[in-house]
Amino acid sequence: MIVRAAIAALLLACAGATSAADPVPPSGENAAGMNALDMRLKRLETELRCLVCQNQTLADSNADLADDLRREVRALALAGKSDDDIKAYLVARYGDFVLYKPPVKPITWMLWFGPFALLAGGGAIGWVVLRRRALGTTPTATNADTAGEMRARKLLNGEDDVAA
Amino acid sequence: MKSFRWSLPLAIFVILVAFLWVGLSRDPREVPSPLIGKPAPAFELAKLHAPSETLATADLKGTVWLLNVWASWCVSCRVEHPLLVELAKANIVPVYGLDYKDKPDDGRAWLAQHGDPYTASIVDRDGRVGIDYGVYGVPETFLIDKAGVVRYKQIGPLTPEALKQKILPLVRELQK
Numbered sequence: 001m002i003v004r005a006a007i008a009a010l011l012l013a014c015a016g017a018t019s020a021a022d023p024v025p026p027s028g029e030n031a032a033g034m035n036a037l038d039m040r041l042k043r044l045e046t047e048l049r050c051l052v053c054q055n056q057t058l059a060d061s062n063a064d065l066a067d068d069l070r071r072e073v074r075a076l077a078l079a080g081k082s083d084d085d086i087k088a089y090l091v092a093r094y095g096d097f098v099l100y101k102p103p104v105k106p107i108t109w110m111l112w113f114g115p116f117a118l119l120a121g122g123g124a125i126g127w128v129v130l131r132r133r134a135l136g137t138t139p140t141a142t143n144a145d146t147a148g149e150m151r152a153r154k155l156l157n158g159e160d161d162v163a164a
Numbered sequence: 165m166k167s168f169r170w171s172l173p174l175a176i177f178v179i180l181v182a183f184l185w186v187g188l189s190r191d192p193r194e195v196p197s198p199l200i201g202k203p204a205p206a207f208e209l210a211k212l213h214a215p216s217e218t219l220a221t222a223d224l225k226g227t228v229w230l231l232n233v234w235a236s237w238c239v240s241c242r243v244e245h246p247l248l249v250e251l252a253k254a255n256i257v258p259v260y261g262l263d264y265k266d267k268p269d270d271g272r273a274w275l276a277q278h279g280d281p282y283t284a285s286i287v288d289r290d291g292r293v294g295i296d297y298g299v300y301g302v303p304e305t306f307l308i309d310k311a312g313v314v315r316y317k318q319i320g321p322l323t324p325e326a327l328k329q330k331i332l333p334l335v336r337e338l339q340k
């Protein structure tokens with residue numbers, strides 16, 4: 001009983017700790033200190049790749065170029081450009097690679113739809129196999145096989161193997 | 165139907181191997197530039213050795229030229245530099261240097277020490293022109309044709325092979 005209460009208390013403490021930690025922004029500022037523009041830029045920067053470190057977003061990277069690009073993105077946002085305009089600006093210079101989410105176009109069709117095509121193909125094959133199994137017939141049970149089966153049955157019955 | 169049974173998985177396997185073969189042999193650091201075949205972004209910047217003068221892309225219309233992005237703080241630039249000095253001596257194609265995010269004094273001192281292969285160097289103090297050119301790893305070299313269109317981009321140091329096999333043949337073709 002005491003153990004159970006202790007566990008419950010511990011769980012409660014953990015839950016309390018996480019929910020209390022959530023609203024604090026990672027930079028240590030308070031929530032009110034982040035204005036709408038900062039929030040928008042933060043979100044935009046997490047969708048953009050830092051080209052120097054490649055597997056980091058613009059928001060996470062400390063690279064010099066990432067600093068410059070963040071400055072550029074901020075300047076464009078302040079000039080009234082939309083998120084799409086800002087992305088187009090970067091894509092024109094660095095290519096689609098700067099986008100973490102690749103655009104849907106013929107060259108990326110395989111990337112976007114390939115998994116679904118594979119799933120559909122696998123599902124179709126699975127369905128056909130299961131159906132055949134349920135019907136108890138296989139396409140290999142042709143006349144030739146029936147003849148072979150009859151020969152096998154005769155052999156099992158102790159008759160002479162005529163075909164041999 | 166029977167041959168289909170093993171030929172389909174085999175075909176899928178072969179396709180997969182081909183994709184992985186090509187994909188894994190690529191260098192992920194080399195991001196293809198969207199600028200190839202497009203007009204070189206315009207700039208007008210102060211010259212490193214004559215800060216009161218400027219050089220603009222418009223001044224270079226009608227010539228085939230190389231734009232080499234370098235900096236005194238860039239370590240790999242030292243690797244390619246002797247090659248550029250040699251290229252300048254051969255007098256085949258003018259090379260313009262973009263001193264990227266560098267203090268002009270440091271840039272001048274670096275060129276005095278290592279030799280100056282550039283027809284002219286220009287100063288991109290805050291890296292804005294670098295961003296326009298999609299520079300993300302110095303050194304980078306662009307080949308620009310008479311009409312001002314980017315024809316080739318070398319990411320990272322120039323190599324004798326890249327120069328001999330790709331850049332110089334292209335230069336000769338574009339100069340015709």
